[in-house]
Amino acid sequence: MVAVRKILPAAFICVVLAYLYAPIAVIVIFSFTTSxxxxxxxxxxxxxxYANAFANPxxxxxxxxxxxxxxxxxxxxxxxxxxxxxxxxxxxxxxVRATLLTASLMPAIVPLLVIGIALAVLFRGIGMQQGLLxxxxxxxxxxxxxxxxxxxxxxxxxxxxxxEAARDLGATPSRAFRDITLPLIRxxxxxxxxxxxxxSLDEFVVTWFNVGNQQTVPVLVWGLMRRGxxxxxNAIATVLLSVLVCLVVASxxxxxxxxx
Amino acid sequence: MLPAxxxxxxxxxxxxxxxxxxxxxxxxxxxxxxxxxxENYHKIFTSPxxxxxMLRTIGVAFATALxxxxxxxxxxxxxxFVFERRGQLILQIILxxxxxxxxxxxxxxxxxxxxxxxxxxxLQWLGIIEEPLxxxxxxxIAVVITLSGLLLPLAVLPLYSAMLNxxxxxxEAARDLGAGKLHTLRTVLVPMVIPGLRTAFAFAFLLSAGDFVTPAxxxxxxxxxxxxxxxDQFRGIGSNWPLGAGMAFVVVAVMLLAYLSVMRLxxxxxxx
Numbered sequence: 001m002v003a004v005r006k007i008l009p010a011a012f013i014c015v016v017l018a019y020l021y022a023p024i025a026v027i028v029i030f031s032f033t034t035s036x037x038x039x040x041x042x043x044x045x046x047x048x049x050y051a052n053a054f055a056n057p058x059x060x061x062x063x064x065x066x067x068x069x070x071x072x073x074x075x076x077x078x079x080x081x082x083x084x085x086x087x088x089x090x091x092x093x094x095x096v097r098a099t100l101l102t103a104s105l106m107p108a109i110v111p112l113l114v115i116g117i118a119l120a121v122l123f124r125g126i127g128m129q130q131g132l133l134x135x136x137x138x139x140x141x142x143x144x145x146x147x148x149x150x151x152x153x154x155x156x157x158x159x160x161x162x163x164e165a166a167r168d169l170g171a172t173p174s175r176a177f178r179d180i181t182l183p184l185i186r187x188x189x190x191x192x193x194x195x196x197x198x199x200s201l202d203e204f205v206v207t208w209f210n211v212g213n214q215q216t217v218p219v220l221v222w223g224l225m226r227r228g229x230x231x232x233x234n235a236i237a238t239v240l241l242s243v244l245v246c247l248v249v250a251s252x253x254x255x256x257x258x259x260x
Numbered sequence: 261m262l263p264a265x266x267x268x269x270x271x272x273x274x275x276x277x278x279x280x281x282x283x284x285x286x287x288x289x290x291x292x293x294x295x296x297x298x299e300n301y302h303k304i305f306t307s308p309x310x311x312x313x314m315l316r317t318i319g320v321a322f323a324t325a326l327x328x329x330x331x332x333x334x335x336x337x338x339x340x341f342v343f344e345r346r347g348q349l350i351l352q353i354i355l356x357x358x359x360x361x362x363x364x365x366x367x368x369x370x371x372x373x374x375x376x377x378x379x380x381x382x383l384q385w386l387g388i389i390e391e392p393l394x395x396x397x398x399x400x401i402a403v404v405i406t407l408s409g410l411l412l413p414l415a416v417l418p419l420y421s422a423m424l425n426x427x428x429x430x431x432e433a434a435r436d437l438g439a440g441k442l443h444t445l446r447t448v449l450v451p452m453v454i455p456g457l458r459t460a461f462a463f464a465f466l467l468s469a470g471d472f473v474t475p476a477x478x479x480x481x482x483x484x485x486x487x488x489x490x491x492d493q494f495r496g497i498g499s500n501w502p503l504g505a506g507m508a509f510v511v512v513a514v515m516l517l518a519y520l521s522v523m524r525l526x527x528x529x530x531x532x
Binding site for chain 2: 020026113241244245248
């Protein structure tokens with residue numbers, strides 16, 4: 001009778017998953033339907049909205065800008081976050097380590113709105129005109145906590161005695177890093193960097209306050225959304241969604257592999 | 261010093277201080293005039309409009325947290341104690357929904373809840389209702405439904421990790437000693453997962469108070485939140501940066517205060 005006792009909890013999980021995934025399913029399904037209004041019953045299927053979306057002259061600029069920002073975030077947040085996490089685990093005093101870890105997670109707890117306007121104030125103060133560079137700095141900042149957090153979790157199981165062994169055998173610190181540390185942590189760093197790329201591709205709020213007149217995919221989508229119902233939004237959203245899901249799933253798999 | 265440390269100081273700590281400093285300045289047109297005035301704060305606290313928006317923001321954030329935290333708690337409980345071996349898998353599926361586009365998910369709710377949206381048209385098609393239900397969209401209800409969907413995955417994570425540390429033995433011991441289900445929940449399980457509960461509540465409560473995209477897309481003119489006004493001060497016609505900076509600090513302070521009182525209340529409720 002075990003199964004019967006589990007029916008209710010299973011049903012509950014299913015209802016909640018439906019609540020979380022219903023919006024996503026709606027977007028994907030209606031990116032392929034002929035009726036421009038999102039309503040039932042469905043009349044026919046088409047790829048016209050995809051053609052429509054990619055005929056938008058702004059989309060190629062937005063895509064290029066978004067990709068540039070994602071690569072910058074992945075590289076900078078990935079390396080800086082990994083180095084920071086690596087330095088954190090070498091701190092002997094647990095109290096200091098915990099405080100620094102909490103402090104490094106702050107940008108994830110402060111509302112994005114506040115981070116966005118604070119950066120805008122700084123850039124205006126130093127006379128730096130709004131643009132892609134400003135947005136890139138914002139993206140790196142909001143990605144860093146997630147990189148630090150995932151790297152920290154992995155490094156807690158890192159065996160530092162292999163480094164000592166390498167030193168004892170005469171390896172210089174840089175050689176030990178290149179031949180021992182890097183191969184061991186590389187998958188985690190790549191996984192964390194991909195997460196940073198995904199966060200950057202999807203970032204809207206901080207971008208909005210700092211990017212000026214430049215386009216990114218979320219900024220473009222926002223503009224279309226403000227104008228009303230436009231089925232090409234569903235098409236762009238579905239493409240973005242696929243890229244994000246691929247990045248996150250791949251990041252997870254790469255990270256998992258090293259955990260063994 | 262480490263690059264990340266410098267980065268945090270230059271692009272996080274210093275901007276926050278700049279924002280605080282700016283809240284004491286004045287704005288004249290688009291120009292910012294250095295000053296040390298409490299005028300902005302005076303305006304925020306005396307304006308009936310801002311006060312109403314602040315109260316509505318707290319109300320919406322609280323309603324969202326009240327939906328999100330119990331559901332997340334139940335999910336975490338089921339993942340930990342009912343489907344123990346599949347817990348990680350369920351967690352991954354729930355967290356994946358976070359990466360399906362932030363704007364996209366909000367926009368999707370507009371198309372689901374809209375007057376001619378999926379829900380209304382389906383109900384009409386099935387003959388359950390004659391006229392579309394208009395309260396579903398451009399209302400506080402729409403904002404709460406959407407925000408709950410956005411923040412639920414974030415609340416599940418800390419509650420699940422907290423429950424992983426709770427041994428099944430404690431629950432069983434309490435039951436063996438004659439405690440009822442509810443009593444066990446209130447006096448054994450909840451106190452043991454307080455840190456997770458605190459984080460889950462903070463995510464749901466604080467992040468919904470700072471969201472301005474959701475009210476802008478699914479809320480009507482009657483369900484604007486304080487975040488919309490702040491955003492307008494920075495990217496709108498007739499913007500006023502110093503006033504917006506002041507508002508941001510007032511919101512954060514008020515929300516923190518509300519958050520701390522709720523935490524105290526929970527702790528008190530688990531004592532008696």
